Structure formats: C-alpha cells, structure tokens
Amino acid sequence: MLYRELANRLQTLIDDEVYPPGVALPGVRKLSQQHKVSVSTAVNACQELERRGLLQAKPRSGYFVCQAATKHKPPRIRTVSKTPKPVSGQERVLQLVQAANNPEMVNLGTAIPAADFLPVNVIEKAFRQVWREQRRRCVGYEFPPGAPELRTHIARHLASLQCRVNPEQVLITNSCQESIAIALKQVTQPGDIVVLESPTYYGLLQVVEQLGLKALEIPTDPTEGLSLGALELALESWPVAACVFVPSFSNPLGTCLSDERKQQLLRLLEKHNVPLVEDDIYGELPLSGPRPRPVKSWDTQGLVYYCSSSSKTLAAGLRVGWLVPGKNIQRAEYLQFINTVSVNTPAQLALAEVLDKSRYQRLIRGMCSDYSLAVARMIDRVSQLFPPDTRISRPAGGFVLWVELPGKINTTERLQAAMEAGVSFAPGSLFSATGKFANCLRINCAVKWDARVERGLLTLAKLLTA
Template sequence: MLYRTLASRLQRLIDEQVYPAGTALPGVRRLSQQHSVSVSTVVNALQELERLGLLEARPRSGFFVKTPPSSTKPPRTRTASRSPKAVTGQERVLQLIQAANNKQMVNLGAAIPDPSFMPAAAIEKAFRHVWREQRRRCIGYEFPPGAPELRTQIARNLASLHCDVSPDQVLITNSCQESIAIALKQVTKPGDIVLLESPTYYGLLQVVEALGLKALEIPTDPEEGISLGALELALERWPVAACILVTNFSNPLGVCLSDERKQALLKILAQHKVPLVEDDIYGDLPFNGPRPRPMKSWDTHGLVYYCSSSSKTLAAGLRVGWMVAGQNPGRAEYLQFINTVCVNTPAQLALAHLLKQGRYDRLMRQAGSEHASSVARFTDKVAQLFPEGTRISRPTGGFVLWLELPFKIDTSELIEPALDAGVSFAPGKLFSATGKFSSCLRLNCAVRWDASVERALMTLAKLVTFAGKE
C-alpha cells in the first residue's frame, strides 16, 4: 500500500538523522505536497510509524520523533549528609559564568541557553510595541510589587496550573535567584538549617552561603526525585527552617516529581510546619506531554514560596523573575526594594505584552521540542565518546545532562585544561555542600550544534579518559 511506502521512506529519513530524536516532522499538508500523496496517505503513514514506536503525537503540535531508550545506566543515588554543613567554595561558579561570555568558548558549563533557543523575534516585537506605546513609562521606575499588567499575566498563567493566586500576591523580581533569596530571608535567620536535594543547583548553594545558612543534603534519585523517607527523618532529627526544591526538571538531574510525590512531600512539610521555597524555573520546558503542576497548586497552608523567571524560556537578558510569597507579601516587597529597588521597567512591560498575546504556550512547546532534540543528541554523543561505564541522566525536561564517570577522579581538576582547550563544563563538586560528586559533571545542552560542539565533547572525553588512567 502507498502509505506503507511513505512510512518506509520517512523511517529511512529518521534513521539517517534527517529528523533527529525529539524533532517535529513537517505538517500533514506539507508532507503531502513534498511526497505527492494524499493527506489521508500521510495520516496513515504517520499512524503506522507511531504504532511502531518511532513517532509520538503531541496535541496541537504534530508528530515528533521519539527518543529511543538509552542503553546507558542513570547516575547512582548518593547517601545523605549526616549533619548540616556551612556552604563554602562557590566562588568558582563565576569562572564558569564568565566563560559563557567568551565567544571563542564552547559553553557546556553555565546553564544558559544559546540565543537560538529563545524567541528573539517575539521579544524584539514586544519591546518595539511598549517603547512606541508607553515610552514615558519605560523611562521611569516601576517600584515593587511590579507592573500590574505583568503580575496579572503571571497570575493567569498560574491559574491555568491550578494555583489560586491573585495579581496582588505576585512580586516581580530581577531573577528566580533573587526570589529565592527573598523567600529565605522571610523564613530563616543566619545559622538556620535548610534542606536541599543532593545534587542540587549550585545557585541555591550560593544563596545559602550568602545568607549564612547551613545546608542539609537529602539523597535524590535520578528518576524518582528526592527521597521522602530521608526527608522525613531529617525533619524529625533536626530543627529545619526551610526546604528548597526544584520540583520540575531539577538541575542537574532533570527529574520531575510525580503529582503523587509532590502531594506526599507537601504533606510531610505541613506536618512539621516547614516552609518550601519552590524553584520552578524549568517547569515550562517539558520534552513532551502537559506542563507539570507546581507544588504551589496543592498549597493550602501558605507554606510554599513559589519562585520562577523568564531566564530559561524567553530571554536570559530580560532579568525578570517573580515570586508568590507563602505569607507576608508586604515583607517580600520591602526586601525586594532594599535589595535592588525595582526591576527593569521596559523588560516588565515587554514580557507582559508578550504573555498577553497568547503565544506563550506555543513558544514553550517549540522550545521543549528543541531541547529534547538537543539533549538526545548530546546523550548519543556522550555514550559514543566517553569511557565505557559512564552513567548519564535521563531528563524529561530542561536542557542539562548529569554524568557520573566510571572511575574516581576530581573533575574540578579538569577545569583549567578544558578552558585552555576552549570548552567549559560544570564539575560535580559545585552541586554539593559537602564536596560529593567529585567524579561527576554537568553539561549544558542548549547550544547550537555544529562541528565546534562535537570537537568540544571529544576534547572533554579525552581529558576525562586520560585522567582516569592516571
């Protein structure tokens, strides 16, 4: 039959990486024109490939090439910390961030998406609109809590995620990290203990260090998330002031907590009256399926301090974040004011205009698809190039990969030779307050793939292999 002939042709294009894993096939009518067949023939061919497990249909998005299951094993879960620790040694992070500004460097270190992954044209159009329509306002300050129209749009987006939030509860900040710092200032004092995942995003450790807090690490499974049992034991043993979690597509593991685990976790925290600072900066970037709900959507006690931003989704340079304070929003506004006075007015208005246009969901579906394709390509290359036995995370959203090497080396010692060779990466020790994960590293996959990126991975693989032989 004709549809099977077309299905075989499309399968060959998939096998030859014309359509890599995670990418969308052209639309039905486009395929009909390209292959000179009827629309019904195309639909039957796509359904045949879906039945064979090569494609997946996504509502309102089309057919996408499925990512084949990796033959590599995921990283192992590490044991928990025995006691809280002061956070030190985070200064090296600045070196990674500065490397991202070097145009000659392949940035696999800082989790900053390449501009090609961002909707630059939509952002530019939004800025032109607000400058033309609200020029005088753009020149002035927009004091806390921030531009009303932006707070309204964020509240509407959160409402679609089952979060009962009014615009008056939304505070605009300069970043997700500033939101987290404000939340922690509300619920902790220097010397207090806070719980974090292990491994955890180093930016959270920086905030903990800056506020003079102590970190208690909870083991985190690369596929299921933070250990609820270990979390409960820690809460029973220690006077914990707060918990900080990246609930959706955590950095660096990329794991998303199930709805059941989110609700169970929130119940445990409520029993101990411990507030949760929820970092949901990657929540809008699932590889497929619906956008996962924040834990804030189940918060009935005002325990969840919700934090996010546009840095990973629309434009890193906008520097617009937001938070929903669990309690005492007036105090949060004051803390934002004394910290940075206010947030860039044109950026707030441009983001509000873009969200109002109703294109955000479509932009995020496109971004998620592009990240899925990039992560799949990186996974394949790492499996090919790195030493046998390297364990690779299996993220379901976001754009970072976590690698556990098969031998004991300190990847921190590879930073200088890697930078000298023109490639940056994030060593594992940065993701722990206790110096764990020395034989691990994180890769930023949101880079435009070309020959220089492939060479960078080859260089990094050689450095790792050589260090393992010493």
C-alpha cells in the same frame, strides 16, 4: 503507581535489549493485554518512558526505542552527610559563568540556552512596541511589587496551573535566584538549617552561603526524584527552618516528582510546619507530555513560596523573575526594594506584552520540542564519546545532563585544562555543600550544534579519559 511499575518493567526490557534501539514497542492495546493493565495505564507508562528519554513517539506509528537508550545507565544515588553543613567555595562559579561570555568557548558549563532556542524576534518586537507606546513610563522606576499588567498575566498563568493566586500576591524580582533569596530571608535567620536536594543547583548553594545558613542534603533518585523517606527523617531529627527544592525538572538531574509525591511532600511539610521555597524555573519545559503542576497548586496554608522567571523560556537577559510569598507580601516587597530598588521597567512591560499574546503557549511548545531534540542528541554523542561505563541522566524536562564518570576521575581538576582547550563544563562538586560528586559533571545541551561543539565534546572526552 501502576503506570510507573509498568514503565519500570518496560525499562528493564529496553535495558536488556529485548527491545533494541530503533525498534517499535507493541501498541498500547497490546501492552495493556500483555501486562494486564488498562489502556490508559499503558499510555501513561509509555509517556513516562518518553520523559525518561527511552522512547520517542512517532505520529500514527507508535513508540520507538531511542537510539541511545541502551547505551548507558542512570547515575547512582549517593549517600549524604546526615548533619547540616555550612556552604563555602561557591566563588568558583563566577569563573564558570564568565566563560559563557567568551565567544571562542564552547559553553557546556552554564545552563544558558543559546539564542537559537529563544524567541528573539518576539522579544525584540515587544520591546519596540512598549518603547513606542509607553516611552515615558519606560524611563522611570516600576517600584515593588512591579508592573500591574505583568503581575496580572503571571497570576492568570498560575491560575491555569490550578494555583490560587491573585495579582496582589505576585512580586516581580530580578531573577528566580533573587526570589529564592527573598523567600529565605523571610523564613530564616543566619545559622538556620535549610534542606536541599543532592545534587542541587549551585545557585541555591550560593544563596545559602550568602545568607549564612547551613545546608542539609537529601539523596535524590535520578529517576524518581527527592527521597521523601530521608526528608521525613531529617525533619524529625533537626530543627529545619525551610526546604528549597526544584520539584519539576530538578537541576542537574532533570527529575520530576509525580503529582502524588508532590502532595505527599506538601503533607509532610505541613505536618512539621516547614515552609517550602519552590523553584519552578524549569516547570514550563517538559521534554514530553503535559506541563506538571507546581506544589503551590495544592497549597492552602501559604506554606509554599513560589519562585520562577523567564530566563529559560524567553530570554535570560530580561532579568525578570517573580515570587509568590507564602504569607507576607509586604515584607517581601520591602526586601526586594532594599536589594535593588526596582526591576527593569522596559523588560517588565515587554514580558507582559509577550504573555498577553495567545502565541505564548505555542512558543513554549516549540521550545520544548527543540530542547527535547537537543537533549537526545547530546545523550547520543556523550554515550559514544565518553569513557565506557559512563552513566548519564535521563531528564524529564529542562536541557541539562548529569554525567557520572567511571573510576576516580576528578572533574574539578580537569576543568582548567578543558577551559584552556576552549570548552567549559560544570564540575560535580559545585552541586553539593560537602563537595561530593567529584567524578560527575553537568552539561548544557541547549547549544547551537555545529562542528565547534563536536570538536569540543571530543576534546572534553579525551581530557576526561586521560
């Protein structure tokens, strides 16, 4: 698209320090004249660079180059195996997530936002209200498909994103990951091939491993996202049973497919009649600009299985997720029932109470602003402390960074020493079925910034340099 072409040209000028850190870009009208595009194209290009973490908008002042914008390059695209592979070794993740419970550990390893980023008081008030008003209901089961009022609010929210969903099509689950597992159980059998981004969230690999599936990885551009050309080749070469993607703010790269590319993705899957399990857990968290539409919003054939939860926006401890199955809600309900019988009733009702209030969108906007500042701060510190030639992602949403280290540093080998020194991170090999990305790591930016975090980053930088 034209605005992306302009954004790429401006990024080159920023990388070459034609526009150095702290300097204002020409106004959008001036840019439109210089580059012979419309004002709206210039605005969209600046917003795209803002999503990439290169520009910061200042009210009534224009767009300014971020301080860390020219200090690093994005991670490189990696070649991937062209054959499906079974997944193994994901039990290492448990050690990593257990570290999050250690109050002495600087938690950079798990994508769990610190309580300071979450509306704790709002959640507490909602729980008090549902226990006061519905205490008898709170002590009982809320069998699948879940609390009617919560399903109604989720359906209304999806309708605001142009998804054609009614409450009867919404299933409440214990998490986004459980939603993904249920969706895959509906459309696959052990031994089937599923397509994943590369790198991909290790939780998706855990589900694939648990279900006895084979993973076929598709290279992902750190800026543009999933390679649709590589996906088309995979669909033509292999009997793919399903795709599992994070189209809006992927984990760990933070990329977001444009609306145009999301529609191209859906058309490609429709052509081959391959279902998409869409993980939209970060969709609510753009670092700038509007909330992107899910792929589900263009789905007219029931091919998209939509999965999300409240863990990144309201509270991970609620353990409430949801699934909009493509075609068979009854089968999905049964699978959820045999998995865990029901989802925590007070948590469902409390979440419904929060979603019922008009302040929800205001809460999300405040959270996005906080995450944006946290990501920018982490990029700045990592670019200063880590080895020269370190490459850092420019996430468009969410709150994690993907870092590629120079040389042959193996982050898995350095993890134990880092944890013994009181700081955790997620080594890159966890994000691939074939153990690629050995010199990469993912960092959680949503931490309460204090002297401990500064010391932890300094310690980590020394361990990764040694």
